[in-house]
Amino acid sequence: DTEVTQTPKHLVMGMTNKKSLKCEQHMGHRAMYWYKQKAKKPPELMFVYSYEKLSINESVPSRFSPECPNSSLLNLHLHALQPEDSALYLCASSQAGQGFEKLFFGSGTQLSVL
């Protein structure tokens, strides 16, 4: 199994809603990532978890709250989002190596905030 599975594929939410994005991998990877991607732009790193501990937070607003409950799962909890947060949210995983390791990406969750 070389897949990273993200659910849901599409999400529409209001600014007062609370929702969660989920990401799962069964490749034994110990590094997991959340990226945000606007249309026709490169992905922007949000968070990195290494061995289930948050290792990088790229100054992301607190309305985004990541969680890594175990080595296979990564969640992104959303609360009080703004319309400008509408984007494709990509999850990725890799071996927790030294930088040359391949990142495996999911197909993303397309989020629309109304």
Next chain:
Amino acid sequence: AQTVTQSQPEMSVQEAETVTLSCTYDTSESDYYLFWYKQPPSRQMILVIRQEAYKQQNATENRFSVNFQKAAKSFSLKISDSQLGDAAMYFCAYRRSPGSARQLTFGSGTQLTVLP
């Protein structure tokens, strides 16, 4: 800070022909890693090829090869015998050496169209 520049927002190639996508980067590091990722309409980012900066030999993966010029800080991607399935957005990416923050720095992307 490291920057990655892709100067070709869009490229097109005839099926079965060869195309080269350009990428330049700026860094003061001597040890680093370079990558090409593709993002087809399915939106899933897929690694195409990668290169370790200390290796002089250019990486190849089947129809994909790179021209790595370390002194010029250039890392172009050549796609030979282009296929319709190669149509995608291609991102060049840089990653610092071990022991430092390990995030990828992406270029702005090149949208490749393959014409039948």
